[in-house]
Amino acid sequence: xxxxxxxxxxxxxxxxxxxxxxxxxxxxxxxxxxxxxxxxxxxxxxxxxxxxxxxxxxxxxxxxxxxxxxxxxxxxxxxxxxxxxxxxxxxxxxxxxxxxxxxxxxxxxxxxxxxxxxxxxxxxxxxxxxxxxxxxxxxxxxxxxxxxxxxxxxxxxxxxxxxxxxxxxxxxxxxxxxxxxxx
Amino acid sequence: xxxxxxxxxxxxxxxxxxxxxxxxxxxxxxxxxxxxxxxxxxxxxxxxxxxxxxxxxxxxxxxxxxxxxxxxxxxxxxxxxxxxxxxxxxxxxxxxxxxxxxxxxxxxxxxxxxxxxxxxxxxxxxxxxxxxxxxxxxxxxxxxxxxxxxxxxxxxxxxxxxxxxxxxxxxxxxxxxxxxxxxxxxxxxxxxxxxxxxxxxxxxxxxxxxxxxxxxxxxxxxxxxxxxxxxxxxxxxxxxxxxxxxxxxxxxxxxxxxxxxxxxxxxxxxxxxx
Numbered sequence: 001x002x003x004x005x006x007x008x009x010x011x012x013x014x015x016x017x018x019x020x021x022x023x024x025x026x027x028x029x030x031x032x033x034x035x036x037x038x039x040x041x042x043x044x045x046x047x048x049x050x051x052x053x054x055x056x057x058x059x060x061x062x063x064x065x066x067x068x069x070x071x072x073x074x075x076x077x078x079x080x081x082x083x084x085x086x087x088x089x090x091x092x093x094x095x096x097x098x099x100x101x102x103x104x105x106x107x108x109x110x111x112x113x114x115x116x117x118x119x120x121x122x123x124x125x126x127x128x129x130x131x132x133x134x135x136x137x138x139x140x141x142x143x144x145x146x147x148x149x150x151x152x153x154x155x156x157x158x159x160x161x162x163x164x165x166x167x168x169x170x171x172x173x174x175x176x177x178x179x180x181x182x183x
Numbered sequence: 184x185x186x187x188x189x190x191x192x193x194x195x196x197x198x199x200x201x202x203x204x205x206x207x208x209x210x211x212x213x214x215x216x217x218x219x220x221x222x223x224x225x226x227x228x229x230x231x232x233x234x235x236x237x238x239x240x241x242x243x244x245x246x247x248x249x250x251x252x253x254x255x256x257x258x259x260x261x262x263x264x265x266x267x268x269x270x271x272x273x274x275x276x277x278x279x280x281x282x283x284x285x286x287x288x289x290x291x292x293x294x295x296x297x298x299x300x301x302x303x304x305x306x307x308x309x310x311x312x313x314x315x316x317x318x319x320x321x322x323x324x325x326x327x328x329x330x331x332x333x334x335x336x337x338x339x340x341x342x343x344x345x346x347x348x349x350x351x352x353x354x355x356x357x358x359x360x361x362x363x364x365x366x367x368x369x370x371x372x373x374x375x376x377x378x379x380x381x382x383x384x385x386x387x388x389x390x391x392x393x394x395x396x397x398x399x400x401x402x403x404x405x406x407x408x409x410x411x412x413x414x415x416x417x418x419x420x421x422x423x424x425x426x427x428x429x430x431x432x433x434x435x436x437x438x439x440x441x442x443x444x445x446x447x448x449x450x451x452x453x454x455x456x457x
Contacts, residue, residue: 144283
């Protein structure tokens with residue numbers, strides 16, 4: 001009888017010890033990897049692109065679904081972001097260059113006012129690329145973005161195949177788009 | 184007291200042990216069920232807190248989405264609240280963020296290495312306890328009691344959230360590694376977050392955005408650090424541009440904290456000029 005009670009108590013004590021150990025390790029891991037967690041990238045790579053539609057900066061509406069079957073370059077930008085000011089002309093030039101290849105370009109103007117974004121579009125020559133207005137930044141979150149600019153390349157099947165955090169270059173865009181166009 | 188009327192000492196002891204064990208198990212199951220029920224019935228605010236406190240703010244150093252005041256964390260909280268209000272469960276909302284930001288967005292450690300061993304310890308101990316009891320009590324009664332013991336204690340552990348993370352881990356999709364270009368330091372340096380975003384917004388005349396970004400940066404930076412000083416400076420300048428009465432106090436706070444900052448002479452001049 002006594003043995004049974006001792007056994008029960010021993011098991012309970014061991015379970016308690018295990019629990020404490022688990023909790024201690026959980027807390028330790030959480031704080032240790034905290035700094036490494038900064039600036040993480042999207043988890044959407046090679047997964048279907050989130051749905052994207054809405055009113056555009058210049059008026060009208062745009063939707064990613066309209067470009068099904070095409071390679072689509074999606075750029076997240078804002079008029080208050082200096083790297084974006086440098087990047088958007090690169091994007092506009094790529095839009096012109098890839099027009100014969102049937103590559104579509106879509107923008108997401110995030111946490112921006114319509115007037116500010118409109119001025120930016122006009123200044124950088126991005127008028128040919130529809131940019132969806134994301135005033136509250138929720139679309140950027142839906143795309144797993146952590147800042148601006150960020151660029152995604154979506155393949156013909158609607159999967160994200162490339163992602164760039166920071167301003168793109170013509171070289172990076174070519175490397176990401178050309179293999180997908182050739183498929 | 185006769186031997187027949189009261190039974191032998193070992194019999195009495197065994198009966199007492201059985202009653203004690205049954206009571207313990209009933210209490211264990213009751214606590215487990217009560218906890219599970221109260222977890223399911225929590226308010227929206229409590230569910231939001233449970234979700235956001237388990238998510239790492241992707242642009243902060245070791246802060247949860249619940250604790251961080253960065254702009255991204257604020258927006259993540261808003262998205263989480265919206266989804267919970269729409270009827271999604273906390274686990275579904277967490278999965279949504281894991282799919283977008285990778286498993287790194289979870290503050291719970293991944294199930295691997297020592298963490299995996301530690302997480303399995305309670306399970307192993309539970310099963311071992313059940314087996315020991317089963318063997319002590321003999322075949323028929325022992326197996327039943329051992330099984331009830333294991334289930335009862337499992338209910339308590341799940342109810343109190345100890346085994347929850349182990350069970351929940353299996354619900355998340357496997358982590359996806361980001362593209363090399365995306366994670367490169369050069370790429371990160373070219374992007375706009377925190378104080379840079381605030382400064383750029385200020386330069387482009389958008390003082391509201393500058394103020395918001397600077398506040399977010401201020402709350403996520405270590406108090407007194409250079410990042411914190413810069414954020415305080417930009418906040419003060421944004422408030423000044425907005426004609427906010429708090430501007431003077433903020434800029435004075437900046438001067439007190441960073442009298443030798445390269446921007447300090449300019450700020451003193453600004454304050455002296457009214």
